[in-house]
Amino acid sequence: MTNYASAAVPGWAAQAWVIWPVFAVLVAVSIGLLLWGRHLDAAARPPARVAPVSRLARGRQASLRPPHVQRVRGREGELAVLAGMLRRPQGRFAVLCAVGGMGKTTVAAQLAAQAEAMGWRVFWVRWRDGAELAQQMVQAALACGLPEAELEAARAGQASLPDVVWRQLGRVRRWLLVVDNADEPYEIGPAGEPVADYRGWIRPHGRGLLVVTSRDGSEQTWGPCARLLPLEPLPVRPAGQVLLDTAPAAGTAEQARELAARLGGLPLALHAAGTYLAGPTSRYRTFAAYRQALDQELRFLLGAAHPNASHPQVARAVVRHTWEVSLDQLAGEGNALARPLLRLLALLAQAPVPLSLITPDLLSVVTGHDVTAMALEGAFAGLHRYGLLGLPHSPGSTGPASGSSEGAQVVLHPLIREINAVALTAETSELAVWHRALAERLTTAVHEASRRGRAGWPAAVLLAPHLPLLLEYGDPRTATHHRTALDALAQVLQKAGAFGAARLLDERVLDVATRMLGPEHPDTLTSRNNLGNALFGLGEPAEALRLLRQTLEDRARVLGPVHPDTLTSRNDLACALDGTGEHAEAVGLLRQTLNDRTRVLGPEHPHTLASRDSLGLALDGMGEHAQAVRMHRRTLEDRTRVLGPEHHLTLLSRHNLAGALTRAGERTEAIQLLRQVLNDHARILGDAHPHTLAGRDSLGLALDGMGDHAQAARMHRQTLEDRTRILGPEHPDTLASRHNLALALTSAGEQAEAIQLLRRTLDDRVRILGDEHTHTLSTRNALETALAMSTHQPQSRWWHWLRRRNDAAGGD
Template sequence: MNPPTVSARVRGRAAELERIGTLVRGRGGGMVVVCGAGGLGKTTLAAEASARARAEGRVVVWIRWRDGAAQLGQDLAQAAHILGLPESRLEDARTGRVSLVDAVWEHLATVKGWLIVVDNVDTPSRVGPGSGLPAAYRGWLRPHGGGVLLVTSRDTTRQTWGPDADLIHLQPLADDAAGTVLLDAAAHAGTETEAEALAVRLGGLPLGLNAAGTYLSVPTSRHRTFAAYQHALEAEFADLLGAEHPGAAADPDAARRVVRHTWDLSLDQLHQDCYALARPVLQLLALLEPAPVPRSLVTPGLVTDATGLPATAATVDAALAGLHQYGLLHTPGDANPGDGGPPVNQVRLHRLVRDVTAHTLTRPEPTDTWVAAIDEHLARAVDATTSMPGRTGWPTARLLAVHLRSHLDRRAQRDFTTAVGTLDDLADALNNAGAASEELLLRRHLLDAETRLLGADHPDTLATRNNLASTLNDLGEHQQAAVLHHQTLTARERILGPDHPNTLSSRNNYANVLNRLGDHRQAAGLHRQDLTDRERVLGSHHPDTLGSRNNLATALNRLGDHRQAADLHRRNLTDSERILGPDHPNTLSSRNNLANALNALGEHQQAADLHHQTLTARERILGPNHPDTLTTRNNLATAQARLAEVGRRRWWQLPRRR
């Protein structure tokens, strides 16, 4: 009943050890449950806490759960006997004069200064005596002793352990601590930076870190450095971390120590507990990217289309709840960037859980069938998201973006045009949301695919290059944007002609990026040419013509011609309000830009009023954290500061009227 020896220094668990130590050193007792997915080092943490408690003079008893109430009862009775439970009291229990469980806990309540560890209680419903969960506190696990009962388990729910248990939800190690674990095991294998990079790839999972460190410490291993091991994981994952252990099927203790098998124990338990869809839902999630997945994607329709198994909303909910209960997936929090829109539920697998599942678990159907179902439902999810009114779908669009790149790759040889349309639609939604980083992922991927399959001069490829350049400009990468816009303009003038609407758009966009680069004079010249051509080709009231007039005025303002800029902006705002409506994004931009010109002219009060009006509208339409809203808030603050500065000037500092 002695705790196992901790062979290496425990890293990154100082806060958890302090929580346990404080409880052990305290005047009262209690129950602490260290819980989380397999491989997080729960047993190691409990063993280290035990060693520290013993070093402080506490009596420590270690019990290994063997999936049976009778054995646990015997072990706890022996622990109580070690702590002074009289033999006569045990005899009373054996003859039925008193309940053994009550005799044990009545005694443990009177004794101070002990730590009893019950390790690996992964089937808490079987703890006993009798049926029910430990939360009732009538069975073998109770928080009412004079010392501390420490339980380790994969079951993470408060419902299981009750209100009086102190739950420590173990998480993967932080990057620096995880890197140190690797350096402790294989100091020769590289630098701190390289160790940390491999640790990040392994998701900070102690079991994976220990496996990698042990491998790298062996002189005859093929890969001897952190960098080489990380590179080899991509091609040899099944051999390095997904290899089977011959005794794992028959020996749960062996399975716990092997990355390939440790989560099988939880999945087997979920299946026994009638969570029939837990394993196939985990497999489906493993076929997606290693990133958060919107909960709305995991529908009964997807599960049935992929697996052929009957699924309902209730059984899918139960499967996800079971996986979450055993720490196999987590919910990173609502995908709501603070824009005031509705939150979006999401789920995510740990990187190694995903990798092991994708590489090694068998499926009842061929993988192609599963992937085809995923692609179909991804496309439906994009359609639903981009059809939502206002900014409702923006948080979901952000989550879907990372999963759409592989969707395009898989459909490159079949239905490429439809897949491109799906990515384009989502990228446009991300543009509206101001999510330029996520938009950039899709625009780059689209351009690479269209260049490869359609050719560099195809109209669709040119359109994507134009959109990518605009996204780069939004992200502040103005030089890259200028190169791409110039390439697109040159190609469109050659292929489509100088007066084609797409050519005019390219000239407008190239001028915009020149303005951002500080070349205001050339930008103004191009915008003037573009405005003239758009008035001739499209008409003076076309939305694109209004855009050119707005952009020319902005360039003139940058050149210092504030009066002409203000006159153009004022005219443009009037037309935009009439043609597009007062709340259209382009109308809001016109009002913002007019205010900027008036501020430059010294009309600070009028500028502040317009900025305030624009800010109110943008907060309502785009949300408080949209980039355009943030820009307007900054512009309003600038105008108000200028107005206050003027108010502080003395009479002799004010400009004289002439």
Template sequence: MFALLAAMIGVVTNYVTDEVPTWFQDQTRVWLVFALIVVTSILAQVVLTREKPEPLSLPLVRPHFPATPRTLRPPTSSASALRGRDRTLEDIRSVLDAPAGRFVVVCGSGGMGKTALAVRVAEEAAQRGRPVFWIRWRGEGSSEGRSGEELLAAQMVQVAITLGLPEGEAGAVQQSGGSLVDLVWGYLERTPGWVLVIDNADRPEGLGIEGPVGEHRGWIRPGGAGLLLLTSRDRSPDTWGRGAVMVRLEPLSPAEGAQVLLDLAPGGGSHEDAERLATRLGGLPLALHAAGKAVAQPTARLRRFNAYLEALDDDTSRVLMSPDATDPEAARTLVGHTWELSLDQLAAEGAPLARPLLRALALLADAPIPRTLITPSLIPDTATDTAVGTATIDSALAGLERYGLVDTPPPDSVSEIGSVTLHPLVREASTMLVVRDSDITGWRDTIESHLIESAESWTAQGRAAWPATRLLAPHLLLLTDIHNDDSFTRLRNAIDNVADELERANLDTTAITLRRHVLDAESIRFGPDHPDTLTSQNSLALVLDSLGRYEAAEHLHRTTLTISTRVLGPDHPNTLDSQNNLALVLNSLGRYEEAEHLHRTTLTILTRVLGPDHPVTLAGQNNLANVLKNLGRYEEAEHLHRTTLTTRTRVLGPDHPNTLTSQNNLALVLDSLGRYEEAEHLHRTTLTIFTRVLGLDHPHALSSQNNLANVLDSLGRYEDAGYFHRTTLTTRTRVLGPDHPDTLDSQNNLALVLKNLGRYEEAEHLHRTSLDSYTRVLGSDHPGTLASQNNLANVLNSLGRYEEAEHLHRTTLTTRTRVLGPDHPDTLASLALSIERHAARQRKWWSWPIRRRSR
């Protein structure tokens, strides 16, 4: 281009410097030519360098979405090609590119490949820069103690938050009794680009909330700005309502099915042979994959498609000669017989236990099965003539995996051990064959006995067996048909012990399910007034308290206390335990006056009934001292904590966890009194012993570490304090979860240190995040929420945003006066700031930061 420009200029300059034509003697004409040359060269440059327009890309909300939480990520797809679904994929892509008030329902009978298709859509969307979320609908609820509706609501809120919905908005709606589903869908309708898959919506009743799903008042709605895709066996358009694009998966054609077989077993025969086998299998993708994997085995007896077809056509086959794979019963029968051929091959290869093992696995819960549960004791003696040993069980399981009859996903970061899963249709078909071919009572009795024995053995191992114990929980829920008191007591004790271990492992959400299961069983068997029922009710309330679900815990504790007082009497140890636990929940709710009254009443009775040195009495004394501290009566709290610590050291020993708890709590009071050096010494001593005795991940050790960091902050050693707070926050998030009150306290305390270090923007961001979470989890009136609000106002003041800070401080003062009373130290701190609010703007406003301590 530059050469062209030079040549054109050269022509003009030749005219100018040599013999000038008469028509070019005017200087104006010369400069006009120069200008024309320059413009021409620029236009030519633009034309020559212009690139072809890129294809229209998908609209994105913003260039960087937060990472999808692990629990909402799609499963990994199979490496094999998705045959016969090209047109279906194109239909879904058209909705993906332009939702226009539509959503997709991929429907069909079991084994038709609905999930595999959804995974492929999710992968393509992710490759195009879309944020993708995956929810597996569990209408029956989860092993975490939540119903299917509760679990879905939590997951949908997490989707919206990941896309940018402020956490505080969800918390505010919950607190006000508003519609969470309207909030989430209102945000999704304003946020384009997302893809959300709800898999396995075979029983969609719970998706509708207040009415049928098709009325779109629940979690399924058209009109979102992204793509909502569901997989379901329900093929009725009336179920899903307007806006539903029904993508019905039909069996694969003979040619398509043949390609699936050839992909899996290239040496199985000709395309024509594969077509005949595909036709015989009804084009059902799950059956085709089973057959293809079976033929592909190097040691298989049926290594050719023709041989496999002959086995299917055996006169003893119960499969229809022309099966309709869209019929659920036919599909189950077809898959069941396909499995039987694979099991025959495994038996011929020397793994005869594969068949009874698959039967036993199918009778367990629809949840991952811990690998350590799969032992010879799982197989009834009457199920096989083969000697059952560990080696033969391992060989059978390896064969089942090799033939694609079970899956063995890699250990995840939670379970840490191997597990086994079954496809739902495989489970249904195998269970059908057990019922058809044998007495299922013997199978269930054997499995029940094995589950109880495993629970007893694993709980005795303690920490070492925690990962397996966690996976065992949903399978224990199958054990409901107990016919005599002895077996019921053994089962109840086994489940209680598993729940105890899960709570020690900080897996409280999983423990809730077991606690509720035992409580329901005892309520039916013994009645609500039986002492065993009351004990189980108390245990459930305690785990709810541990999870920060204080309102639910209070309700259960009040119910338990009322019945215990009536049935057992006010002085009974169980009644006093219930009264103490109710007071603890009231303390957690910030209702300190009520808590103090209950604790004093309980302590008086405990001292009279059990004596002043009894461990239970000392626990009541410790709890009363904690409430006194929360009421700002520090001298009384110090005296009571010192008395408790002295007695516990003498009675229990210096390393006992209860003694260390007293030591920790005394240090907290010293910190509140401004005696920081004494507090630091006590906290360091306590942390050292807690770490040695319980381990650094134990909640008590984490509380001690948090409190030591607070004292270091008070001493002005901000870098040290920040290090401990970051360490504690990381561990609490991993061990307790991001919404646990202790985790929120760590987040608040780290933000305080960042402010003291002058890193105000970081502190503001962390305080806002903490305040949103406190409001959502604990409510707007909780002392922890008010402390967080106070601390955010302090940071805004440090940033020079005085009007915002003053507004927050006024709000905090008003609420503290109403909730805590006018004489509480936190209220007085807010009042002092209010008095100072008219001070000169040149001077930095002051306010007392409220650290959240742990005990």
């Protein structure tokens, strides 16, 4: 220490034992003064610490207590996310959003119970109106130590009340604030303050966690600091456990899961059903009985109107009314079209609905008012915002307008659909008007899809589940017209390779035609023939052959042996026989059909060309490869001239010619054709179309025959994966791909995997096709070859002979 006045050091300062005690005394005095200052400040203002909620929970304050809930099932993922945010909010708040009845309040209450158990202070604010929300938010802030002076300043207009409340919530930790049922965010306020601006009552700025439950799931509503947690229906297992928790004596766990699946995993419906089953005077006391009764009595069991439904809290807890609350809110926003739109969607099947099906004109007919495209778009957007419809092919979208309008579609939860259909029946006396308008629109949509050709295939697939409604909603005077529309769409679906959807339509049309027209009416026979073709495409050859033979016999007897419909039946039966390995019988039928069609229809009629193409395939199957090549070349030239080079039948002829060339040993030309046709099929029909998969399979066979076994194996493996996914693991084409992959692996020296694949394929073909079927015998021979090759050295003559035998066997 230096004395700047004298430039001399005092004598006492040179002694260390004096310096350190003096320094310690100065520090102690400073700390004492600091603590005394804080004590004086505390006397003027209460400390900012959390006060016990129990002290505030008297009288009106009791509303801050969270509701009690039992164990929550199936929401572990959402609760884990919320628990993480509770520990570290990081400037965000959570929004539990979903359609009414999904259990948002239950999940929030479970989180509240967990927070209380951890020592957090929990405040539960149930939204009713802006004034009550403000009062309850102030109560929460007071419980967190908000000074009365700051509150009075806000009341006097000297500060913003939300600012004062949230300033206090930013001073303390370890609190959870739940704003429940905030379904009208624009009303939360204060007036004129959008929620996403974070200047009102909803803010991410506190040091605890804010959780909001709402039917509004729009990111635009809640802003960038909101973590949206949309709730989906419960999976079957936890949904079944909810029923068992509520009605433990109503049946087994499996029966509970079956009922839970029927209720679509909707928590509100699960609790309603469980409560009903547990009632001592209920008519139905078991899960099985209740599930069976729903088909006939849903409007009584879940769709009954409640006498106090005008009260919002009652309406939210009743399945019949909970979604009407959202529709009322949309109407209050000026979106009155949302209700009739939802009612109209409820009349369609439980399947995705293409947006292109619902037009302003359709809504105008059923509502009796002019509807604009903008109003319709707004109604879709409103229903989506409140969770009343979903967008299956647009995950993460913020509205129905997102993505391409070509394939855009919406879906309804099964119970939302059923309850809205019940509501429509109850509120209108002109249901027939709705049905007729919808039937006319469906018919028009079918014609639109048919006219568009290949471009209309995606729309046809989406329309298919809804088309059977034509047979229910249409006027009996238009029944024939509607059956024709269904037949037309089924044909489009078969061309698109959607055999499953085609089968459903064909079965329905055949049933109705048989009942209304009789089993031997020409239209009934057409429906039966169409169903046979669809079954064959689905890989059910036995039933397909039975129907096709029966139809051929009936048409020949009723219409005559050379009627165009009879010739169609004979051609289709022959194709099915050829596809199952009965080449000789197929050749006989096809020669006869080709001659008759040439004489009756002409040599270049598309049906005549189809018969010639099919005859070439059958001859190829019999080993007449050279004759098959000549026939396919001629058919390809004629189809190119008559139909065009990119018509799907022209592409099919090119593929069939390449296959015949491969089996005739002309693999170089075959591979060139197959690469070209594979590219064209993928570009025109799509990667997943059966013709594209067939082209890739044929290219793999040709490459294998040329000795490029590794590339062939890769191609067959990809085809096998795609066919398994698209057609199913036991479809004949899938079995052929597995067989052909095994052949390529055998040739490549990978006998172990090949043997495994061939054994599995042999078991499946014996079970599905029979022990003596041509394809079964081919697989058995291939397995014997692979087993023999696996036991001999590659250098031996025996091994090389087996390689030649395997190559000569070829693929299916």
